[in-house]
Amino acid sequence: MTAVTRVRNWLAAKRRFEFVATVAMVIALTAVGGALVLLPKSALQIRPVPATADAAVPSVPADPQLPELRRTMESYAPVITRQVCTDDGRLSVVLGHPSQRRDVDALAADVGAAVASVTKLWGTDWARHAVIAVASDPAEFAALTHDSGEVSDQVAAASVSDPFVPPEKPTGQRVVFSAAAGGRLGDVGLRETLRHELTHVAARAVTVDGSPQWVLEGFAEYSAHRGSERTFAQLAPTLTARARAGTLPADLPADDAFAPTPGNDAALAYEQGWSANAYVAERYGEPKLVDLYRHLATGPQDPAALDTVLRTTLGVGRADFVARWRDWIRSRATT
Template identity: 35%
Template sequence: MFPVLGGTARRRSRASVLLCLLLLCVPLAGCGAGDVAGSVAPSASASGSADPVARDVRRAVADWSAAPPAALAAIPLEGWSYEVSAVRVDGVRAFARAQLRYRLTGYDAAPAGSAREVELTRAGGSWAVTADRPAPGALPQLWDQGPVSVERGEHALVLGGSGQSSGSLSAIAAEADKAVPAASAAWPRPWAGRVVVLVPASLDAMAALLGRPADEYRGLGAVTTGRTGAGPAPADRVVVNPEGYGQLSAEGRQVILTHENTHVATRAATTSRTPLWLSEGFADWAAYRESDRTPAEVAPALARAVRRGDLPGELPTAAAFAFGGDAEALARAYEGSWLACRLIARRWGEAALLSLYESSGRDSLPAALADTLGTDAAGLTRAWREDLAREFR
């Protein structure tokens, strides 16, 4: 699942920062068609299709939006269109609420969307577009923040915000090109095998894209946007925090991108039924699958807790992943989830772990555990607690 991050990030130890970098994911919000129609009431005099003024405004928007702007020529866009839902006329000015639809060629299985407000001015009897911006309350696109640079990898398309250098974007593309096969190796199920990475100009620009306060992402390396569940995914994006990402080692960056790519790969199998400990633990398991780091190195917060006698009594609950609370507790939730998936892969086999992931998205967890592992929640929890005690004694 892609949990919503909430609250204000507290100051963390370096170890906790690295853990939290292992990756919180956020849902795409504010871009549904309903956002356009519901955000403004059409004027009584200019909303109907029979109204000649509204009809002229709609026609002007259609003509203007027949192709992407020249400034976006480097971005591989297709299916570019604006669907006007409401028109408001104020003298020689008009404001059209519209839904922008587009795809990134070769990456988007279904159109991405953006609620827009198009401003027009009438001169000489005709309407001309003078501004195009996010509709009130809607999230901006990367290009709303300034010029966008493009770097292509074998498996990745990297879009950089204003001021991002070609060198830094090329490096991220190369790192993503390693992360995609790593995610595919951990999740050998059909998925696109490609990723779009957005690198905004700054932490503040990242927060604006996601519609959340900047403090929620301070210290994090990246997040993922997207919808869970079966069906075409119109907007799977990995969004990099240029400040947090730049502070990581090469290994840390690879872990982050593999984790995030695993969320993209497993998106269709992830539903509201999927426990957070399983979705986040699986992504970490994929990220560390080929690593030779020990559990104590990967899970320092949990190791400290167990060694002082604080052995967790249950697998991490959804509440344990709430961002903005106790950083050590959040770290333990992620670390414990990783160790649970690691245990399943080692005791029952990697195939069983994958089957559990798929089954838990369709059925109840008790049914999924019984069908795939032949155990119940109590049995898995007991085995997990015994494994923690053994690893961190």
């Protein structure tokens, strides 16, 4: 099996993939909007967003990115909209096309619970509503994520945001699913992917590009699987198999281990990142895990900086932390 084939097989097996630097993706919505100038004026007509039968009339203004987003999507295919108004009056919106109606309905049915789950973990310091778009094809997915490079048809979802200048809040944040996401992910995968991406959205304002991937992706994975009834071995099959064969991670996964490049076992890196975060949550509690994220998502961390943060947040140095994490993996994987 070639390395390329291995990666493709993993992507198929994992049934979910996203851009490696999801949180680093900064979207210039103006550029997307700029392309719309070429459309005939009739295509720019914004139809009022119809409320679903069970949706309450929102008491807050809709997300300001919606008109642009809707216009972009309408240039690909007719747009269907689902609005979900949560108890606190916040409005979440799912946009898609008739050909993805099943995914749109599934995401609309789940978005309230997903926002609540992320808020319970992260806290109330984020928008607490979601804008979700389901693309009709790879070209639309690229437009909605403003990806100018090669978009893999294996990419199932990405979270994007408008440029922002700290300490301002990021704006125009949304989660974009590919046309094939639902079929490839299944119901559970779609549900977990939504939570994973929403976690990136929630944490975006305090996340600095270049922060350790095991922190950013591992935390999002922890949030995605939070409350899952699946076992350790089911959530981390590669990590478990290796641990049962006597091989434990030598260290926390490096950033380049998360890249979907030939020869890389990115699935293992994601499992390791998830396990490090799950260990912290179980051993120290979720508030400490969030505290750790906030201290480590401040940019690149060399070993000395990581050691300092671990000591101040968890009271344990880097070497001891890694050793205890490895012990935890061994005990989880072999029981």
